[in-house]
Amino acid sequence: xxxxxxxxxxxxxxxxxxxxxxxxxxxxxxxxxxxxxxxxxxxxxxxxxxxxxxxxxxxxxxxxxxxxxxxxxxxxxxxxxxxxxxxxxxxxxxxxxxxxxxxxxxxxxxxxx
Amino acid sequence: xxxxxxxxxxxxxxxxxxxxxxxxxxxxxxxxxxxxxxxxxxxxxxxxxxxxxxxxxxxxxxxxxxxxxxxxxxxxxxxxxxxxxxxxxxxxxxxxxxxxxxxxxxxxxxxxx
Numbered sequence: 001x002x003x004x005x006x007x008x009x010x011x012x013x014x015x016x017x018x019x020x021x022x023x024x025x026x027x028x029x030x031x032x033x034x035x036x037x038x039x040x041x042x043x044x045x046x047x048x049x050x051x052x053x054x055x056x057x058x059x060x061x062x063x064x065x066x067x068x069x070x071x072x073x074x075x076x077x078x079x080x081x082x083x084x085x086x087x088x089x090x091x092x093x094x095x096x097x098x099x100x101x102x103x104x105x106x107x108x109x110x111x112x113x
Numbered sequence: 114x115x116x117x118x119x120x121x122x123x124x125x126x127x128x129x130x131x132x133x134x135x136x137x138x139x140x141x142x143x144x145x146x147x148x149x150x151x152x153x154x155x156x157x158x159x160x161x162x163x164x165x166x167x168x169x170x171x172x173x174x175x176x177x178x179x180x181x182x183x184x185x186x187x188x189x190x191x192x193x194x195x196x197x198x199x200x201x202x203x204x205x206x207x208x209x210x211x212x213x214x215x216x217x218x219x220x221x222x223x224x225x226x
Contacts, residue, residue, distance in 0.1 A: 040219070041217075042203050042205070043203075043217050101158070102172075103155050105155035
């Protein structure tokens with residue numbers, strides 16, 4: 001069973017600031033997904049990263065997959081109140097049964113206007 | 114576009130009562146999942162169905178049963194509800210069992226008194 005950590009658990013910032021959240025594990029991942037969940041709704045997929053060292057950009061969001069595929073980061077530039085939500089990472093382990101997508105506990109981001 | 118539909122959205126039960134959470138998806142997805150979300154615990158997988166006709170236990174299956182009624186529908190049953198089952202329950206579906214994006218419903222908030 002992988003040990004999956006997301007940090008920080010909570011983050012409150014002002015509009016316009018930059019931030020980075022992290023997803024770390026002791027296991028090697030075959031791929032990793034990032035989801036955002038807004039209050040009262042289910043999570044929605046932001047991105048899937050597959051290759052070690054991969055960087056993907058989604059407007060002001062930059063996702064990076066670690067070279068060893070054990071960790072990932074999400075960087076937000078010039079955060080806006082609309083970025084407020086719970087950010088969840090969800091890796092799939094290499095080998096074995098990868099039907100089951102495991103989620104981290106998430107980073108709860110609040111962007112204040 | 115309905116996507117994943119869960120019913121009911123809210124439910125209050127007394128300890129020992131039974132109930133079934135219903136989930137239906139209209140995207141012709143093969144795989145379906147039930148998660149529960151608790152504060153500080155993230156999303157935890159209860160049961161999943163990799164394809165029609167199959168179901169398997171996830172991380173926290175005790176106290177629950179599931180039925181994959183057909184390709185569209187995947188229900189979660191609590192036979193004898195306990196206060197520890199107070200949670201928000203999310204159903205999700207995925208086009209494939211290995212790498213696909215998960216599409217979530219809006220959640221069902223269950224309180225067991």
